[in-house]
Amino acid sequence: MSAAKKLPVLFGFLGSDTVADPVGAIADVVVIGVPFDLATTGRAGARGGPDAIRLASGHLSWQRNYWPWRFALADRLRVVDAGNLAFRTASPADMVAALQAGVRDVISSGKRLLTLGGDHFISLPILREHAAKYGPISLVHFDAHADTEDLEGEFNHGSMFLDAQREGLIDPARSVQIGIRTEYDFIGYPITVLDAVWVHERGPKAVVAEVARIVGDAPAYLTFDIDCLDPSFAPGTGTPHPGGLSTQQALQILRRLVDLNVVGMDVVEVAPAYDHAEMTALAAASIGSEMLHVFAAKRSDLDAIGFSPAC
Numbered sequence: 001m002s003a004a005k006k007l008p009v010l011f012g013f014l015g016s017d018t019v020a021d022p023v024g025a026i027a028d029v030v031v032i033g034v035p036f037d038l039a040t041t042g043r044a045g046a047r048g049g050p051d052a053i054r055l056a057s058g059h060l061s062w063q064r065n066y067w068p069w070r071f072a073l074a075d076r077l078r079v080v081d082a083g084n085l086a087f088r089t090a091s092p093a094d095m096v097a098a099l100q101a102g103v104r105d106v107i108s109s110g111k112r113l114l115t116l117g118g119d120h121f122i123s124l125p126i127l128r129e130h131a132a133k134y135g136p137i138s139l140v141h142f143d144a145h146a147d148t149e150d151l152e153g154e155f156n157h158g159s160m161f162l163d164a165q166r167e168g169l170i171d172p173a174r175s176v177q178i179g180i181r182t183e184y185d186f187i188g189y190p191i192t193v194l195d196a197v198w199v200h201e202r203g204p205k206a207v208v209a210e211v212a213r214i215v216g217d218a219p220a221y222l223t224f225d226i227d228c229l230d231p232s233f234a235p236g237t238g239t240p241h242p243g244g245l246s247t248q249q250a251l252q253i254l255r256r257l258v259d260l261n262v263v264g265m266d267v268v269e270v271a272p273a274y275d276h277a278e279m280t281a282l283a284a285a286s287i288g289s290e291m292l293h294v295f296a297a298k299r300s301d302l303d304a305i306g307f308s309p310a311c
């Protein structure tokens with residue numbers, strides 16, 4: 001077991017209650033933070049992401065009906081924040097064991113998870129537990145990088161989605177990567193890529209239509225690497241890359257995904273040491289908020305605000 005001391009979290013995501021026992025808590029969704037950045041290849045610092053995102057979410061949480069929605073999230077979804085995962089400092093293997101055990105306990109109690117990273121490697125242990133429950137998952141992956149480098153077995157935030165394929169955790173034919181704008185092994189590549197230029201030229205509605213076509217009603221896991229956003233919108237991250245999505249484009253895509261069968265989600269790679277004026281953390285908090293609304297909303301809610309995918 002971990003020798004790490006679990007530090008108290010003073011502010012729950014979007015003002016949610018903090019709980020010591022997420023398994024016993026009465027909740028639909030549990031938020032957890034994973035303050036881990038030992039799998040980064042560029043600048044480290046994503047271990048500070050969870051707390052920065054929670055703090056920035058305070059700028060949003062005064063709303064009852066989060067714009068543009070016309071319902072109150074709290075009326076539909078019970079959200080609690082379980083604080084940050086405890087694991088032995090400087091031990092990636094211990095983090096993986098602790099995270100898998102924590103995820104397993106929460107999702108086997110019937111709740112779903114919104115995880116705040118941490119570097120992107122954390123999605124791999126989370127996916128292992130979701131695949132164990134749901135079978136191979138449709139990955140809906142927002143990122144500047146494909147994260148499918150061939151580095152088997154390493155703790156590396158650039159390779160875990162190839163490992164996820166090798167382990168049979170995700171169904172590549174029903175997965176999609178959005179916003180990619182760096183090199184990947186595209187010959188025979190099994191996952192559909194809607195690269196950053198594709199998104200810029202065709203727009204959020206076309207992205208949503210493609211995602212719906214590819215994913216259908218399969219159990220879907222949303223993972224949002226904040227470096228999917230352009231560095232002008234999200235400078236506070238370890239491996240920024242120009243030419244990315246705006247925060248607005250990302251939110252317009254996410255809020256239209258209400259028809260997906262989303263079983264879990266994460267927002268990762270916020271590194272507050274490189275942030276300015278909380279803009280990256282605030283973008284991540286907004287994305288997390290939109291993800292919770294995707295859990296809570298129905299197609300009729302989108303129709304009510306004129307934001308249906310077909311509009």
Ligand SMILES: [Mn+2]
Pocket residue numbers: 120143144145147157225
């Ligand atoms: Mn990534």
